[in-house]
Amino acid sequence: MTGPRQLEQLDREAARLAPGASEESALGRRVFVEGRGAVLTDLDGNQYIDLAAGTLTQSLGHCHPEVVAALAEQAARLWNVHDFATADRAGLCDLLADLLPEYLDTYSFFSTGAEVVEAALRTVQAVAEPGRNRVGALRYGFHGKTQGARMLVHWDIGNQAFAGNSVLGYSPYCYRCPLELAYPSCGVRCATLVRRHIAEKSNVSALVFEPVLGAAGVIVPPPGYWEQIADSCREHGVLLVADEVLTGGGRTGTFLAAERFGIEPDLVALSKGMASGFPFAVLAGRSDVLRHPQVGRAGSTASTYSNNPLGIAAARATLEVVRRDTLIEQVDVLGALLSEGLVELQAKHAVLGDVRGVGLLYGLEFVRDRDTREPAPEIAREVYLAALDLGLRTSIGGHIIRLAPPFTIDRDLLEEGIALLGRALERVTGAER
Numbered sequence: 001m002t003g004p005r006q007l008e009q010l011d012r013e014a015a016r017l018a019p020g021a022s023e024e025s026a027l028g029r030r031v032f033v034e035g036r037g038a039v040l041t042d043l044d045g046n047q048y049i050d051l052a053a054g055t056l057t058q059s060l061g062h063c064h065p066e067v068v069a070a071l072a073e074q075a076a077r078l079w080n081v082h083d084f085a086t087a088d089r090a091g092l093c094d095l096l097a098d099l100l101p102e103y104l105d106t107y108s109f110f111s112t113g114a115e116v117v118e119a120a121l122r123t124v125q126a127v128a129e130p131g132r133n134r135v136g137a138l139r140y141g142f143h144g145k146t147q148g149a150r151m152l153v154h155w156d157i158g159n160q161a162f163a164g165n166s167v168l169g170y171s172p173y174c175y176r177c178p179l180e181l182a183y184p185s186c187g188v189r190c191a192t193l194v195r196r197h198i199a200e201k202s203n204v205s206a207l208v209f210e211p212v213l214g215a216a217g218v219i220v221p222p223p224g225y226w227e228q229i230a231d232s233c234r235e236h237g238v239l240l241v242a243d244e245v246l247t248g249g250g251r252t253g254t255f256l257a258a259e260r261f262g263i264e265p266d267l268v269a270l271s272k273g274m275a276s277g278f279p280f281a282v283l284a285g286r287s288d289v290l291r292h293p294q295v296g297r298a299g300s301t302a303s304t305y306s307n308n309p310l311g312i313a314a315a316r317a318t319l320e321v322v323r324r325d326t327l328i329e330q331v332d333v334l335g336a337l338l339s340e341g342l343v344e345l346q347a348k349h350a351v352l353g354d355v356r357g358v359g360l361l362y363g364l365e366f367v368r369d370r371d372t373r374e375p376a377p378e379i380a381r382e383v384y385l386a387a388l389d390l391g392l393r394t395s396i397g398g399h400i401i402r403l404a405p406p407f408t409i410d411r412d413l414l415e416e417g418i419a420l421l422g423r424a425l426e427r428v429t430g431a432e433r
């Protein structure tokens, strides 16, 4: 239950605050005042294990001391000089060169996920051959809320599809296969159809995709999906633009999810895993694309907050810790623990229709009935709220709950978090009902 001091704050702002908050904050009604590592504290002093890691931003947990120190030091010195170089920028470029595949050697810096997706789209537009005026995207993809990004969005929870000039292909949503087939006997037909589409439509300039579709519920492609599609894009001169705003920075067990799935994108958009929750985004690309004369025209990467000194300092500190403490290796170790715990919960609770994920990124799909697979958003909501009341923060969207713990979470705390989720499920479906 939301405590009295929080209720007072929420009531006070309610008359003035425009509606439109995320489902998780509108439902959760909490006022958080502090975050340390994987633990949040609310205004009434209650604590929560944060298995949503901020907005999947806190790979190092909340308020990592080295990031706090870097930000405090920068905040005391310099906040904005347009896109002039600052002392950390060259170091950040070196770090990115070290962490990313070698061929992704050119970068520009922005503030948000949607902004960097827009920068990628502008890049595609600038290098596209005449007649290639369409951009491919995948069903269930999410790429942000600015108009260009929305053109690519086809995720029907919270955001309406907006046709624009994008071309949508099948995503590898095995649990709800649109072709009513089953893996592996399907031969990954969804990919074959995307491949055919790319081969037949000579007007597609790029495919913008999430290697693992995050917002729509952590849709993890089966083997063979990306191989087919990436080959086809290469063959037909279609640029591969990986939207790794959510997955980039190690969340799936490799710095880029694209590496895990054997894709070599031409451009990559990164944000959440870059700067520990400070608004920051990176467009990484092949130098021949980002140094193309039409792309690198004066001012094309500049905006009020692009190359922001605070963002650069936070990103540099974050990525230095990720590299020095070999945190990405921890992702698979902790991910195995998380997966094991969730599979056990699924065996006990029929409402958990599907549990899927990779690294430290998991989606739990709630259903009314395992046979019909009818989505059960009302059960997801009850579980989400019960978990909060028990001291566990997760992330909810429709009938799906997502889990994305910090890479630095203590093993015991992760186990405690999974146990709390189990208690929340019991409260909603079992003995405590």
Ligand SMILES: Cc1ncc(COP(=O)(O)O)c(C=O)c1O
Pocket: 112, 113, 114, 115, 117, 142, 143, 144, 145, 210, 214, 215, 243, 244, 245, 246, 271
């Ligand atoms: C894959 C992906 N792309 C883009 C975005 C948009 O990022 P932002 O909310 O920072 O604009 C998100 C946000 O969740 C995302 O998950």
